[in-house]
Amino acid sequence: MCDWPSHGGRPEQVLHRFGLTAGSEVLDFSANLNPLGPPPWLAERLMACLSELSVYPDPDYTAAREAIARTEGLAPGQIRLTNGGAEAIFLAAALLAKRGACRAVVVQPTFCEYERACRHYGIAVQHLGLEGESFELDGSRALDAMREADAVFLCRPNNPTGTLIAFDLIERMLAVGQRHGTTLVVDEAFIDFVTPDERLTPLLARYANLLLLRSMTKLYAIPGLRLGYVMGDGSAVEQIARLQLPWSVNSVAAGLVEPLLEDQGYLQRAQSWLDGERPWLQGELETLGLRVVPSRTNFLLLQDDGARPMSALLEHLARCGVLARHTYNFTGLEGAWLRVAVRTRQENTQLLEAITHWRTS
Numbered sequence: 001m002c003d004w005p006s007h008g009g010r011p012e013q014v015l016h017r018f019g020l021t022a023g024s025e026v027l028d029f030s031a032n033l034n035p036l037g038p039p040p041w042l043a044e045r046l047m048a049c050l051s052e053l054s055v056y057p058d059p060d061y062t063a064a065r066e067a068i069a070r071t072e073g074l075a076p077g078q079i080r081l082t083n084g085g086a087e088a089i090f091l092a093a094a095l096l097a098k099r100g101a102c103r104a105v106v107v108q109p110t111f112c113e114y115e116r117a118c119r120h121y122g123i124a125v126q127h128l129g130l131e132g133e134s135f136e137l138d139g140s141r142a143l144d145a146m147r148e149a150d151a152v153f154l155c156r157p158n159n160p161t162g163t164l165i166a167f168d169l170i171e172r173m174l175a176v177g178q179r180h181g182t183t184l185v186v187d188e189a190f191i192d193f194v195t196p197d198e199r200l201t202p203l204l205a206r207y208a209n210l211l212l213l214r215s216m217t218k219l220y221a222i223p224g225l226r227l228g229y230v231m232g233d234g235s236a237v238e239q240i241a242r243l244q245l246p247w248s249v250n251s252v253a254a255g256l257v258e259p260l261l262e263d264q265g266y267l268q269r270a271q272s273w274l275d276g277e278r279p280w281l282q283g284e285l286e287t288l289g290l291r292v293v294p295s296r297t298n299f300l301l302l303q304d305d306g307a308r309p310m311s312a313l314l315e316h317l318a319r320c321g322v323l324a325r326h327t328y329n330f331t332g333l334e335g336a337w338l339r340v341a342v343r344t345r346q347e348n349t350q351l352l353e354a355i356t357h358w359r360t361s
């Protein structure tokens with residue numbers, strides 16, 4: 001069992017291993033959050049929402065679900081608001097278990113919570129590994145998994161590789177799954193950073209065996225608020241609603257869903273930041289001699305072909321005040337890679353300077 005922290009975003013949990021303390025000056029590249037920060041109006045709106053603390057939230061979060069339904073082009077009955085993407089993952093596993101699922105396949109390396117959620121609900125897990133230098137999913141093995149398992153979990157774009165499984169393969173997997181009673185659970189926590197035409201939402205109209213999981217944490221840089229949702233076939237979502245703890249999302253967070261989704265200017269600023277910054281950072285890292293997996297989202301998985309292990313680069317960066325994400329708990333990576341978030345130009349430059357120092361020392 002890996003004794004490194006399971007998730008990024010808490011620098012002190014890693015820095016203490018190197019005898020360092022986490023000051024405010026640590027640049028955290030270990031959590032994949034939009035570096036533009038939450039929309040500027042959010043703090044004021046939060047204060048205004050405080051009056052809602054004295055009443056119970058609507059148990060069905062109708063206004064939030066209607067807002068999501070308008071954005072996604074779905075019926076409100078196809079959406080369930082959740083306490084972050086994390087609760088969406090556990091609800092998906094709970095639904096599968098309720099429906100009698102015994103065996104799930106998780107496409108690896110990926111976010112650790114799918115496996116944890118399955119095991120929590122007594123579902124046995126097998127791994128299907130992404131292959132080659134660009135971490136591709138083999139189509140025939142993916143289709144076999146849809147024939148043989150009760151459910152397949154995958155992340156799109158995938159954490160930590162940043163890669164995006166082709167729409168066409170997903171559709172073929174769904175068609176096979178439809179014939180064999182297999183559910184495909186796709187975590188789209190980072191889909192907001194990808195062009196809208198790559199989304200799987202239109203497939204919900206044709207495939208009742210598809211569950212899509214979303215997080216509002218990443219794009220809006222609000223991990224502390226805990227907002228996410230599940231989208232699926234109406235009857236699956238109804239069952240999920242029955243499995244969910246009552247009032248799982250607080251009223252302040254729920255009240256922010258509609259204004260967040262309406263802030264198109266924020267979305268455009270985030271997309272134009274990423275369009276400029278990711279290719280630039282990737283190019284600079286490659287110029288420094290690092291291997292970088294081509295990413296479709298807001299983080300990069302990298303490796304140094306040199307003789308020194310990536311654990312040494314992780315420590316070097318930490319000593320320079322830059323925290324990267326270790327990969328010890330990603331099946332198939334086992335610490336041999338590092339993941340870094342794409343941040344602002346100034347912060348990315350600091351990362352590059354620290355890596356330059358490493359390459360030349």
Ligand SMILES: Cc1ncc(COP(=O)(O)O)c(C=O)c1O
Nearest residue numbers: 084085086111159189215217228
């Ligand atoms: C792929 C993926 N899904 C879901 C989550 C959980 O997101 P949330 O903060 O919305 O629970 C994370 C968090 O790191 C993640 O990386």
